Amino acid sequence: MPGENLTRVEAQQRRAIVDTHSYEVALDLTRGDEIFGSRTVVRFAATEGADTFIDLISGYVRTITLNGRDIPVSAHVDSRIALNGLASENELIVDADCSYTNTGEGLHRFVDPVDGEVYLYSQFEVPDSRRMFTVFEQPDLKATFQFTVTAPEPWQVVSNSPTPEPKKHGDGTATWRFEPTPRISSYITALIAGPYESTFSELTSASGRVIPLGVYGRKSLWQYLDADYIFDKTREGFAYYEEKFAYPYPFAKYDQLFVPEFNAGAMENAGAVTFTETYVFRSKVTDAVKERRVVTILHELAHMWFGDLVTMKWWNDLWLNESFAEWASTIATAEATEWTAAWTTFNAMEKTWAYRQDQLPSTHPVVAEINDLEDVQVNFDGITYAKGGSVLKQLAAWVGIEQFFAGVAAYFAKHEWGNTEVGDLLAELETTSGRELGTWAKKWLETAGVNTLTPLIEEAPDGTISRFAIVQTAPADYPTIRPHRLGVGFYSLRGDALVRVHRIELDVDGDRTDVPELKGIARPDLVLLNDEDLAYAKIRLDERSLQTAIDHLGAISDPLARSLVWGAAWDQTRDAEASASDYVDLVLRNIGAETESTTVRTTLAQLQLAANSYVSPEKRDATRERVADGLWALAQSAEAGSDSQLQFVTAFASAASTAQQWERVRQVRDGEVTFAGLDIDTDLSWQLLVSLAAGGAVTAAQIDAAQAADNTAKGGEFAAQAKAALPNAEAKSIAWESLVSRDDLPNTIVRAAALGFTQPAGVDVLGEFVPRYFDMLLPVWNSRTYQIAAYLITGLYPAALANVALRDATRAWLAANGEAAPALRRLVNENLAGVERALAVQERDAQ
Incomplete structure (x- = not known):
């Protein structure tokens, strides 16, 4: 890893010099089992006379040409090519050999043990498109990408743009020339190639465009791939997001590809989403896994807007991608699919992850301090995904869900195809809700740690409550006391059932919040703070409630x-x-x-x-x-x-x-x-x-x-x-x-x-x-x-x-x-x- 890091300061300095226009990338996948040819033409504007660098991980660079003049290949050192004496408009051509990987990073090559077939797929987030072509590897240097791919003729070749008819060469190979993409970041470009099986459908977007849909998988797993169900969930997600975001799907087609040896659950490549084959069910799986697949499908679809259409400037705002996709996919699953208990799943799985992560010594604010690429690699964690999603759920409840969606829609309209920071989104939400969000953001997005909420209950001789308060504490290292919107539920035994007999909803802030509305009510068998799970906080059960839970939790x-x-x-x-x-x-x-x-x-x-x-x-x-x-x-x-x-x-x-x-x-x-x-x-x-x-x-x-x-x-x-x-x-x-x-x-x-x-x-x-x-x-x-x-x-x-x-x-x-x-x-x-x-x-x- 030495030499492959990139600091935020370097990225800012490079962005101040460079403005990218386009990439033309020609790949030759017919050169054997270990390497492939990669020829990149980059066109970009720059500060005249300035020096900078471009990224490429390659074991062999043949030629480098900048504005018509040859540059010694020795300019390629430690995954970077030095670019000196730039013009106001530049054309860089780099011809190199790159290596396939078996690590799930860059262009991954897999040989199916069942039939010996070769399958490729790309995985570029965070910094790995430079393993496939020469690129300014940072999210705020967007450009159009035009891929030309030479591969074995029987293969399927998929990228961000619709797959063209290949030109056959008569020697068992063919070339696919894709149309350029819209202006996107390099990490969401994609190439998937091999003898994949596929099936297709379509839907009509809110814009009136017909959007082609594709599902792909390996031959040896194809019999297990339930493509019709995947298409159904995709259609439900499209309809939900296009209505709520008030912005039609931004790309030309939508393919979903189930690929081997994948590190994550999925990746939001624009128009060409890759998924782990764990979601191809060759054996019986639990409903938990089935539901998780639906949430993942909708998570990646949400990214077409959150992350792909509008992208963070630098990785400290990764939450603008992941927290939003986490929240959006959960509400979409609950409201648009048969998995209506998605918020229960979110509480059981995502919040458990978030609370654990938030109590580690590595905890960090939702808007994290990301100094370099190594920082962001370890930041795909329970804070960026699950805590951020939890906080957004609370924010939506606080400003109002309709106002929240209206702010999101305004954000997409204003920043389409651009790069943003946290303040850009908050500004739109302030406008639609009328609420000042700077204080909220400081406490929830810019500070770390999880609060604990504990009921303080005093009981009168007749068994009624004489005093009820909610005590809020914070860990010593992260002492922020935050505002919460939450419910308090009272549950009592009625026969064999533990049922809710009373509930109130209130705002909690400060070290102690008295709740006079509960005075005089009979003390229940179980008191549940954060009833209906609006807040992000650990909750405590009083001694009587804990004993009730041990004896009767299953009766709720x-x-x-x-x-x-x-x-x-x-x-x-x-x-x-x-x-x-x-x-x-x-x-x-x-x-x-x-x-x-x-x-x-x-x-x-x-x-x-x-x-x-x-x-x-x-x-x-x-x-x-x-x-x-x-x-x-x-x-x-x-x-x-x-x-x-x-x-x-x-x-x-x-x-x-x-x-x-x-x-x-x-x-x-x-x-x-x-x-x-x-x-x-x-x-x-x-x-x-x-x-x-x-x-x-x-x-x-x-x-x-x-x-x-x-x-x-x-x-x-x-x-x-x-x-x-x-x-x-x-x-x-x-x-x-x-x-x-x-x-x-x-x-x-x-x-x-x-x-x-x-x-x-x-x-x-x-x-x-x-x-x-x-x-x-x-x-x-x-x-x-x-x-x-x-x-x-x-x-x-x-x-x-x-x-x-x-x-x-x-x-x-x-x-x-x-x-x-x-x-x-x-x-x-x-x-x-x-x-x-x-x-x-x-x-x-x-x-």
């Missing part, structure tokens, strides 16, 4: 209220204010009644973290056994064929910790024990095999046999995870060497193997690798791409140890490496924070 009829109570109980546990053992009791007693798939999914993950890392060490073995037994009982009693049945079976397999439990896993996988309505399909069989591997109940040869039977990309990932999960030192060392000493494994295999390596069942062996972990940090950071380095630094950290020795070793490395890259130190600091929190929660649990 409203799924969003249940999610809030689940979240409050988890926050109190993570903050060492409640016992982890009590949290385990709460989950095992109530999760069987939970109906919302994402709530179940999130809560089961938290249950296993509590059992593996949060209960006191002397209770850990017994708790892990009890959790797995409890999940087995829940699986047996779940409705046949239900979503919860599948979740409980897979959670049981993941939690198994004794020989008897692994024998049950084997019996399920082999069909000796069956569950009505549950088929042991390909992916579930693999999940059970990974569990058996973690328990040492299968051999590497058996894993190889399973991979031979499922010789697919997904099978390869599961096999890598299973082998790395084998709980003996030899297997762990083999996995370690393949990940750290070699650099040839593709991104998804790295990710899967790291996940298996740190499986908690093998925790006894992980201690041997602590010194090796810290020895590898600097070499990995300095030699690998960002994405692979991040996978190794976070994925191989032996967090399951959760002990003082790991904490002290991590602190020692940080103390000794104060000059290491800030982004690297951030990743290590976040690892440390998890261990420090676990130790505090263990101490509370031991009391």
